[in-house]
Amino acid sequence: MAEVQLPEAPSRARVNEFAIKLANVNGTGSASTNNLLMQTIFRMGVPVSGKNLFPSNIQGLPTWYEVRVSQSGHTARTASFDLMVAMNGQTYQQDIEEVASGGYLVYDDSWPLNPEMRRPDITFLGAPLAQLCAQRFTTVKERILMKNVATAGLVAALLALPLEELSKQLVAAYSRRPQLLEDNQAALELGYRYALDNFSCPLPFHVEQMGAPDGRILIDGNTAVALGAVFAGATVGAWYPITPATSVMENFVRLCAQYRRHPGPDGREAHDYLILQAEDELAALGIVVGASWAGARAFTSTSGPGLSLMQELLGLAYYTEVPAVLVDVQRAGPSTGMPTRVQQADLFSAAFASHGDTRHILLFPSDPRECFLHTVQAFDLAERFQTPVLVMSDLDIGMNDWEVPELTWDDSYRPDRGRLLGTEELERLEHFWRYGDPDLQWTTPRAVPGETPRAGHLVRGSGHDLRALYTERPDEYQEVVDRLLRKHQAAATHLPPPVVELREGAPFGVISMGSCDLAVREALEEFPGPAPSYLRITGYPFPPAVAEFIEAHTHCYVVEQNRDAQLRSLLLIETGAGGERLRPVLSYGGLPITASFIRDRILEQESPQ
Amino acid sequence: MTSIAKPQIPLLPLERNQLGLTIRDYSGSMSTLCAGCGHDSVTAAIQEALWGLSIPPYQVAKLSGIGCSSKTPQYFDAAAVGFNSVHGRMAAVASGAAAANRGLVVVGVSGDGDSLSIGLGNLAHAIRRNVRMLYVIANNGVYGLTKGQFSASADIGSRSRKGEPNLLPPVDPMLLGLSLGATFLARGFSGDKAQLVPILKAGLSHGGFALVDVISPCVQFNDHEGSTKSFRYVREHELQDIEADIIPVRGQIHSEQTPGAVTEVELHDGSRVLFRAVPEGYDPRDRVRVGSYLVESARRGEIATGLLYLDEETPDMHQLSETPEERLWDLPFERLCPGSAELARFQARLR
Numbered sequence: 040m041a042e043v044q045l046p047e048a049p050s051r052a053r054v055n056e057f058a059i060k061l062a063n064v065n066g067t068g069s070a071s072t073n074n075l076l077m078q079t080i081f082r083m084g085v086p087v088s089g090k091n092l093f094p095s096n097i098q099g100l101p102t103w104y105e106v107r108v109s110q111s112g113h114t115a116r117t118a119s120f121d122l123m124v125a126m127n128g129q130t131y132q133q134d135i136e137e138v139a140s141g142g143y144l145v146y147d148d149s150w151p152l153n154p155e156m157r158r159p160d161i162t163f164l165g166a167p168l169a170q171l172c173a174q175r176f177t178t179v180k181e182r183i184l185m186k187n188v189a190t191a192g193l194v195a196a197l198l199a200l201p202l203e204e205l206s207k208q209l210v211a212a213y214s215r216r217p218q219l220l221e222d223n224q225a226a227l228e229l230g231y232r233y234a235l236d237n238f239s240c241p242l243p244f245h246v247e248q249m250g251a252p253d254g255r256i257l258i259d260g261n262t263a264v265a266l267g268a269v270f271a272g273a274t275v276g277a278w279y280p281i282t283p284a285t286s287v288m289e290n291f292v293r294l295c296a297q298y299r300r301h302p303g304p305d306g307r308e309a310h311d312y313l314i315l316q317a318e319d320e321l322a323a324l325g326i327v328v329g330a331s332w333a334g335a336r337a338f339t340s341t342s343g344p345g346l347s348l349m350q351e352l353l354g355l356a357y358y359t360e361v362p363a364v365l366v367d368v369q370r371a372g373p374s375t376g377m378p379t380r381v382q383q384a385d386l387f388s389a390a391f392a393s394h395g396d397t398r399h400i401l402l403f404p405s406d407p408r409e410c411f412l413h414t415v416q417a418f419d420l421a422e423r424f425q426t427p428v429l430v431m432s433d434l435d436i437g438m439n440d441w442e443v444p445e446l447t448w449d450d451s452y453r454p455d456r457g458r459l460l461g462t463e464e465l466e467r468l469e470h471f472w473r474y475g476d477p478d479l480q481w482t483t484p485r486a487v488p489g490e491t492p493r494a495g496h497l498v499r500g501s502g503h504d505l506r507a508l509y510t511e512r513p514d515e516y517q518e519v520v521d522r523l524l525r526k527h528q529a530a531a532t533h534l535p536p537p538v539v540e541l542r543e544g545a546p547f548g549v550i551s552m553g554s555c556d557l558a559v560r561e562a563l564e565e566f567p568g569p570a571p572s573y574l575r576i577t578g579y580p581f582p583p584a585v586a587e588f589i590e591a592h593t594h595c596y597v598v599e600q601n602r603d604a605q606l607r608s609l610l611l612i613e614t615g616a617g618g619e620r621l622r623p624v625l626s627y628g629g630l631p632i633t634a635s636f637i638r639d640r641i642l643e644q645e646s647p648q
Numbered sequence: 649m650t651s652i653a654k655p656q657i658p659l660l661p662l663e664r665n666q667l668g669l670t671i672r673d674y675s676g677s678m679s680t681l682c683a684g685c686g687h688d689s690v691t692a693a694i695q696e697a698l699w700g701l702s703i704p705p706y707q708v709a710k711l712s713g714i715g716c717s718s719k720t721p722q723y724f725d726a727a728a729v730g731f732n733s734v735h736g737r738m739a740a741v742a743s744g745a746a747a748a749n750r751g752l753v754v755v756g757v758s759g760d761g762d763s764l765s766i767g768l769g770n771l772a773h774a775i776r777r778n779v780r781m782l783y784v785i786a787n788n789g790v791y792g793l794t795k796g797q798f799s800a801s802a803d804i805g806s807r808s809r810k811g812e813p814n815l816l817p818p819v820d821p822m823l824l825g826l827s828l829g830a831t832f833l834a835r836g837f838s839g840d841k842a843q844l845v846p847i848l849k850a851g852l853s854h855g856g857f858a859l860v861d862v863i864s865p866c867v868q869f870n871d872h873e874g875s876t877k878s879f880r881y882v883r884e885h886e887l888q889d890i891e892a893d894i895i896p897v898r899g900q901i902h903s904e905q906t907p908g909a910v911t912e913v914e915l916h917d918g919s920r921v922l923f924r925a926v927p928e929g930y931d932p933r934d935r936v937r938v939g940s941y942l943v944e945s946a947r948r949g950e951i952a953t954g955l956l957y958l959d960e961e962t963p964d965m966h967q968l969s970e971t972p973e974e975r976l977w978d979l980p981f982e983r984l985c986p987g988s989a990e991l992a993r994f995q996a997r998l999r
């Protein structure tokens with residue numbers, strides 16, 4: 040790819056259209072500084088995204104935070120940075136390399152920079168932040184923490200962020216700790232003043248107020264999932280900690296404590312929820328299956344390694360037709376892989392989880408707002424179709440703050456409990472056959488334990504007939520599993536509908552899912568020539584619109600974040616499309632996919648060498 | 649092969665419990681286990697205990713894992729809804745069911761392979777959580793269903809049918825439970841219903857996790873000379889000296905005279921257990937003494953049976969979680985969903 044030559048004097052277009060990266064050491068309190076900057080830009084009404092690239096480590100390893108500001112709404116990750124704030128000596132070399140030509144690099148010149156590292160095409164701005172903080176603060180801990188805040192002040196001056204806005208946030212955060220507030224304010228000003236006095240502020244690219252961020256919020260996907268579970272009426276949660284899924288259940292705990300504690304008749308506060316931190320993921324899903332079988336809305340959250348452990352129980356829930364909701368916050372790699380990096384690589388192990396003939400319902404949210412919506416819907420689908428539903432989030436959506444339209448709620452919503460029969464209905468029945476009498480969606484009557492003697496039956500993972508009785512007869516076994524397949528197919532049109540954007544004269548189609556969405560849109564918008572069509576898959580099984588989209592184009596690019604083209608394979612299996620029609624575009628290094636990557640990969644294949 | 653309905657042979661008028669139900673109202677399908685299998689006696693004892701306590705048959709949630717022993721929920725209480733789950737996971741599935749509906753009488757039946765090998769982790773943590781349920785291990789020292797491999801409860805030196813000795817130390821669920829903070833530990837023998845039924849009744853009345861280890865010989869693979877889980881060995885080595893009677897709260901005192909030193913413990917539902925302990929100073933609430941008693945009897949090659957340990961003080965999973973008296977699964981939705989106004993308020997700080 041040819042190097043893009045930046046104009047000498049950056050034009051007006053660079054206002055509200057740039058990216059910065061902050062390099063830090065983890066465990067030094069840089070997260071709150073990053074947040075401060077991101078929040079301030081968000082409140083100025085400018086579309087912004089922040090991506091936290093952190094190591095699987097508690098203290099001492101490099102960590103980065105990338106902020107992309109884009110008034111045109113292109114907030115997918117970019118790999119080109121206009122400003123690098125290099126506060127970690129260990130990573131100078133790499134950080135310097137990542138600055139776009141014509142860009143800037145801020146570093147701490149309390150220590151000299153190796154002259155060999157200098158690049159002629161970028162501007163180096165040295166600020167002795169460590170020295171300044173050492174003069175102002177006494178303890179080592181304070182100096183380290185406050186250096187981060189001083190960095191925020193410095194960046195604020197460079198990017199024309201109003202000091203009052205940052206300081207307002209500090210007040211909100213430390214209102215109950217006056218000493219800490221005073222220190223933070225002092226550090227903030229220290230950095231801010233230093234920049235004003237020593238550099239020509241602001242830089243050519245900077246932020247200008249665009250109005251209040253009306254109707255928009257900053258939220259991460261894991262918080263949104265937890266909110267969805269609370270609003271959908273989940274009462275049982277079971278989990279085993281794993282990055283990047285941990286904060287799903289941590290948030291569920293917090294939200295339940297906030298919304299689900301009510302004084303009981305005896306005046307004692309009762310908790311309308313029961314959350315178990317299980318001993319492993321087998322138990323976590325076992326608890327969910329048991330609770331769902333007994334009638335509760337129950338869910339678990341996990342990531343790849345946990346999903347692997349849950350395979351057998353997913354097969355049990357599928358075959359015995361017990362609802363279960365599982366949120367898979369996908370991370371990179373087989374085995375431990377790269378736990379703090381992102382991929383969409385669990386499609387195979389989720390779609391066909393477990394041995395034997397199994398198929399599950401998957402949902403693919405593309406941002407935190409959809410995490411909320413899909414989670415609520417997952418509970419309805421799980422009960423309607425009496426089967427596990429897997430919400431396929433990922434680390435990028437789950438753990439980063441995204442700017443999305445405010446979440447809304449329809450107060451007339453009531454859970455869809457599917458064919459869960461009440462005592463009266465059961466008692467009116469001539470007979471209760473757990474797996475007999477299918478409806479149009481191929482679901483059968485369900486009864487929970489403890490209600491009426493009319494419902495007596497034993498659910499089993501072994502071969503069973505319509506009455507749930509043990510069988511090894513081929514016809515009886517097949518009757519049940521054939522219905523399960525039809526039921527799975529019937530679910531296709533009940534999932535969130537795919538996003539189909541057909542464009543007249545499109546040279547090809549692009550198919551993607553989940554967190555690729557923003558990068559794909561950005562790539563397509565700037566694509567040379569007639570605009571390609573776009574299909575965003577939102578669930579599995581695929582509704583007919585998916586095959587129709589493929590049919591309508593000579594070929595499609597399937598953009599996804601894994602090595603093995605898992606979405607493409609699923610499309611090949613399910614739509615019968617020929618392999619040559621679906622061309623893979625695969626990003627799997629663990630960092631969120633970028634528009635330029637997608638554009639380049641497609642261009643390579645579109646313009647024959 | 650489908651399951652077989654039980655023939656209803658007319659008998660003498662059957663005794664009725666407080667619900668007016670006979671023992672037959674607690675029966676299930678015909679057993680398909682080997683004739684003489686200890687597990688069938690365990691089933692019969694569970695059935696009798698449920699009947700004896702006048703528990704409404706449909707209020708029971710019966711669960712199991714996988715194994716010959718885990719097939720038995722099919723053979724009792726046909727009016728109940730049950731779940732024959734997967735190998736080793738019953739404790740977790742039962743924990744979930746108990747979480748969703750605290751009104752259920754949760755009865756889990758498992759084997760020594762299911763509970764002490766593949767499912768040991770899940771069992772251990774269900775004990776720690778003190779899930780309110782009766783958990784029966786039908787313990788035969790082998791994997792019956794997979795034809796006779798040693799399980800984790802086979803004793804050192806005990807021989808397989810082909811004659812190879814087991815070299816690994818056994819897991820004793822009673823000692824294990826004691827170290828994990830179990831609140832109810834009892835051991836019985838499938839061949840001794842008179843002792844087993846009261847133990848099961850006490851377990852059903854207990855306010856937490858009631859772990860009952862039942863030596864239940866496998867007549868196919870482990871009922872021969874050299875097996876410590878054979879009918880003969882157990883008959884010769886069983887220590888029956890911790891006698892316990894239960895006086896259920898629902899009347900019907902199943903207790904003979906209890907002479908000698910009697911320790912009385914009240915159970916969760918108001919029933920009482922009377923211990924007449926033969927070993928001097930045996931106190932079923934003294935963890936240390938119970939522990940050394942179990943170790944010593946095992947060293948002598950004896951099998952200590954009876955209600956061995958009881959703690960009615962420790963809160964169960966629901967008490968620890970401070971859940972309401974109602975069942976979670978059908979709490980009114982209005983109580984669970986914060987609604988649109990709260991959602992807007994929540995988002996105020998995200999703006």
Ligand SMILES: Cc1ncc(C[n+]2csc(CCOP(=O)(O)OP(=O)(O)O)c2C)c(N)n1
Nearest residue numbers: 715716717735759760761762790791792793
């Ligand atoms: C995951 C898994 N591994 C192995 C098996 C095979 N299997 C079925 S039952 C069993 C052992 C059962 O032993 P136990 O629990 O002692 O029951 P018993 O038959 O002795 O009553 C095994 C290994 C299985 N069903 N599932």
Ligand code: SF4
Nearest residue numbers: 682685716792866867
């Ligand atoms: S193999 Fe053993 S455990 Fe299984 S049914 Fe036969 S006797 Fe019972």
Ligand SMILES: [Mg+2]
Nearest residue numbers: 759760788790
């Ligand atoms: Mg066994």
